[in-house]
Amino acid sequence: MADATLTAKGQTTIPKEIRERLGLEAGDKLVFTALSDGTVVMRAKTRRLLDLAGSLTRPGQPVVGVDEMKPLRG
Template sequence: MHNATVTSKGQTTIPKEVRDGLGLQPQDKLNFTLLPDGTVIMRAKKRQLADLQGIAGYTGPAIPVEEMKAWK
């Protein structure tokens, strides 16, 4: 278990072992979910929208948004 202290400004430092284990880099985002029993779930948000490119199996050329809107 790793511990951290909260400052008077509500800030804390994530222990190095945890940062390394999650592969966190500067500017990565963290999401916190507070459950009714007081448990907190922290998730690292490391994906960018560009990371999802190709997830639907489309392998053709990039299509500009303006052309997509014309399909309506």
């Protein structure tokens, strides 16, 4: 747990340990979600589609190009 203070302008600084743990950098986008029980969830919205490239591969798995993929039927 880490504490932060809200300024008169509604701004706060995310504590360093939280920024480091989430890998946050200046300019990153954050998403705040207010739950019905009063809890607020903050998520880093830093993933881009390019960041996911290669995330589904396994060692030794053949590379398949988009043109080689068969469409799903169902």
